[in-house]
Amino acid sequence: MKVTLESSDGQVFTVDKEVAELSVIIKEMLVIEQANQDHPIPLLNVGAVELAKVIEYCEHHRNDPTIDDDEDYDSRKKPIEMDDWDKQFTIVNKEMMFELILAANSMQVKPLLHLGCRYAADIVKRMSPTEIRDLFQIDDDFTPEEQDKIEWEKQWTKL
C-alpha cells in the first residue's frame, strides 16, 4: 500500500506504507485518518530536500527492528549499530545533517534521529567548551555567578 507525503514546500512523495511508518508521527496519523488516504499527509516542518533524504533512509531500513524506548535502556553502554550504508549516508555537511536531525525529530524517525545525534556527538567529542561554542555559534549565556558555580562542580565531576 502506498502513502503520499507532502513537504513544507509543496512537493509530494509517494512511498510504501511500511516505509512511511518508520515515522511514529505518520504511523499515528495513518491510524487516525484511515478512511482518508487520498490526500497527501502534510509535513509542515520538513522541506523537500530533507524529506527525500529521510525517505531514502527509511527505504533502506524498512525491515529493521524498532528501537525500544525503555527508560532503563542505557544507550551509553550500547551504541546503535551503524552499517556501511549508514556511514555513506552520514557523509553530508553539518548543516544538512542538522536539518535532517530536525526533520527526524519532528517526524519522530527514531533510528535516524539517533544516527544524526551520534554524528553530532562525534563532532562534539573531545572539544573544549570554547571550540563547541565557536563551531555551533552558541552564546555563552552564563552569568559570572553561574560560571563560578559550574566551575566548582566540574572539578568534582570525575566519574
Next chain:
Amino acid sequence: MSDPLLIPEILRIVFDALETSSLVAAAVVCRTWSRVAPEVLWRSIRHTQTSEAFFALLRKHGHHVRSLDILLNNSPHSPNPTHIRLARILPDTPRLMNLTIGFSHEGTQDAWLIIFQVIKDYLAETLRSLALSLRGEAELEQTVYRFTPEDAAAFFPALRQLTRLELDILPTDNVMSTIIASLPSLVKVSFKEMPSPSAIIHDHFGDDTLYLLGQRLENLRDLTIKFNQRLTSAGFSRLASNCKTLTRLDLCQCHQLNPVGLEMLVEACPLLSSVTLNDSNAHDELLHKLATPARADGLRVLSIRRCPAITTAGIQNIVQRCSSLRELDFSGCPRVLIDVFTEFDWGCMHLSTLGFSGIHQQTLQEDDERPRRVNDQDLESMYRQLGRLTRLEELDMSALPFELRLFAIGRSTIENMRRLNKLDITERKEGVMDKEMIWLATFIPSLRTLRVDSYGVRRRLLGDLVDINSLLHIELTSSPTQGPFTFMDNASDAFDDTDESDDSEDSEYSGSSEDSEGSEDLEGSEDADDSDDAGVSEDPQDSDDSDDSGESEAIEDTEDSEDFGDSENTESSRDSEDSENKSTEDSENSNESSDPNDSADELSRHLQGTWIGSDSDTSDSSEMFTADGSDSFDSEISDASDHSEDSGSESGSGMEGVDGESGEIEDDEESDDNDDNGSDTW
C-alpha cells in the same frame, strides 16, 4: 533555522553518545547544555571518588541518579567514613533503581547495618537491583557482612520492588529462606564467594535451599552461584524440576557438581541462552546437549574456561551448530586443540567475543596424544576461520603454546575485522615487535584495548601509538618470568590436573576478569588488570618466550620494512602536526589559565585515558592546575607527569613506570594474589 543542539530532547540523545569527559565539557557550554548534561552525567554513576565535595554534588544531583555503583574505600574507623556519607545522601536519590556498593575494608559489619537501614527507610519503593560486593581486604575476610538471620529478617522483606539481588557471599540456609520468602519476584540472583581460607564451607546453603529457590521464585531467569561446596547434583536435579524458565546460568567452581548433574540441569532448562561453567566438570556430552537442533539456535553465550574434560570435538559441535552464538570462551581448556579451527567451517557467524587462550596443551590424560606441532598450514586455517567471523569485537588469543605469526600469516584476517575492539595477545611464544604494534594501531581503527606483554616494548613507542590511534589503550602485562610468581615451573603439571587445588588457583582469573569488564572509565582499574595478570601467568609455555622472539623478528623484519614505509611517514607527519597543536594549546593555557573553559578542556583530556598522561605537555597542565588551586587533581596530574618523565628517561626499561602506576590500586588486587597463593589449602 532553529538549532537542533538547543532542543533538550535532541541534546539528551546527543549526550547519551558522549563519554564522561566530553559531557563534563558539554556541561559548561551554555545554559541549555548545562541543564541537560547533568541529567545524563548523573544518571548512571560508577567508580566514583568518595570525597566530601563529590558527595555534596551527588546529593545536589540526586534526583537524576538511576544507577549508583560506589566503592566505600576508607576504613569505617576513620573520622569521616564513606559509608556514613553514603548513608546521608541516599535519602536524596528518589529515583535510584540500581545500587551497587563495594566494600574494601574488613570489619565493616556495622557499616552495612547503617546502609541497610537507610535503604530500607528511603529506597524500598524504587530499588530494583541491589548488589553488595566485597573487594580487597574485605574479600578475604568473608565474615564482613555475613547476615545474621535477624538482620536478614529486618532487611529483605522491606525491599518490595527488588528483582535483582547480587551478594558476594553464600548465605546460610536460614538467611536464604528469608530472602526467598520475602522476595518472591526476584528475577536474578547471584551468590558468589571467593575461595579463601576464611570461607566457612559448611555454612554455604545446601541442596534443600536450592530446591526452595526453584520452587518459590517463579520469575527466576538468571542464576549465579560460585564456589558453593555443599551443592550437589541431587540439589540441581530438584532445582531443574522447577526452574524451566532459566535463561542464564552461571555455576563456577561448584566442585561437588558432577557432569551428570550439570547435564541434567542444562537439559531441563530449554530456554537457556547463556551458560557459564568455568572451572567446572562440564564435559563434551553437555555441549552436545546444548547443540541439539532444537536448542542450538537459542544459545548466545557459552563460557567454559578451564574445563579439563572438554575436548576439541565438544567445541566443534558448538561452533558448527550454534549459529546464534555471540560469545564463546573456551580458554584454558587444555584438551581443545588447534584442530578446532581446521576441520570444519564454523557456523557461528555472529560471534562478537571469542577467547581461546591457552588451548592446545600437553595434558596428562593417558588417552590423549601429545598435541602435534603447529605448522603454517594450521595457522593459515586458523586465521581463515577467524577471518570469517567479521563481527568479532573481542578476541583473546593469549597464552598459546605456538607462535601466532600474527603479522606474517594473520595480517589480512586481522585487518578485515572491522569491529575489533579488544585484542589480547599476551604471553606470546614470540616477542612483540614494534612494527606489529604500529600495524595494529594503524590498520584497525576500531581497536580500543590492546593487551601485550610488556617485555621488549619500548615506552617511547607507546607515546607514538597514541598519536596514531588516540583512543587506543595499551595494557602492558609483565612477563611471567619477571614477575614475583614462581610457581611457573610446576605449572605444566598443575595445569591439567583435575583436582581442586588447581581449579581454585586459576579461579582468580575468572573472578577478576569479570570485575574488569565493568570498569571502563577508571584508570586505576585498568592498571589493576596489569597487576592482576601477573598473578595469572601460570601458563607453562611462557618460560621460553625470550628464546623465540629474536628469531621470528629477524625473519619478518625484512619483508615488513617496505610495507611500513607509508604508515611510518604518515605517522611522523601527524607527529609534527600534533606537536604544533600542542604548542599552541600550551600557549593558550598559560595565557588564559584563569579561563575556566580551558581547564575544563584539560580536565577532559586528563580523563581520556592513562596514556594521554605520557604526552609531553602534561607537566605544563599540572602546573596550571596547581596555579588554579584545584588541589584535588594535583596529585593525579603530577603522577601522570612523573610517569611521563619515567618513560622519557628510561625508555629501555620502562617496567617501573607500570608498576608505580598500578601501585595505587594494587592494595585491592593484592588480595587476589594472596588468594592465589593461599588457595593451595583447598
